[in-house]
Amino acid sequence: MKSPKTITICMGSSCFSRGNNQNLKIIQEIISGYEGIDVQLSGALCQEQCSKGPVLYLGDTMFSCVDSSEIADLVETYINS
Numbered sequence: 001m002k003s004p005k006t007i008t009i010c011m012g013s014s015c016f017s018r019g020n021n022q023n024l025k026i027i028q029e030i031i032s033g034y035e036g037i038d039v040q041l042s043g044a045l046c047q048e049q050c051s052k053g054p055v056l057y058l059g060d061t062m063f064s065c066v067d068s069s070e071i072a073d074l075v076e077t078y079i080n081s
């Protein structure tokens with residue numbers, strides 16, 4: 001069985017206002033379309049990478065400056081990997 005996919009999104013105020021507010025909604029929408037795959041979404045406190053924000057992690061890999069125009073592709077690719 002495949003291990004669960006984990007997505008951790010920084011919910012610190014800087015990342016949130018730099019785009020993770022939108023990114024969160026997009027991620028939630030994508031996950032709801034993958035009922036057969038175990039995807040665990042969680043929020044994190046500030047990761048002290050504010051200047052590179054918004055940041056999030058797909059598994060253990062950090063992504064920085066994640067724009068809402070690219071988040072869907074990133075997440076879909078990760079979930080299907």
Ligand code: FES
Binds near residue numbers: 049
């Ligand atoms: S608020 Fe996200 S790294 Fe600081």
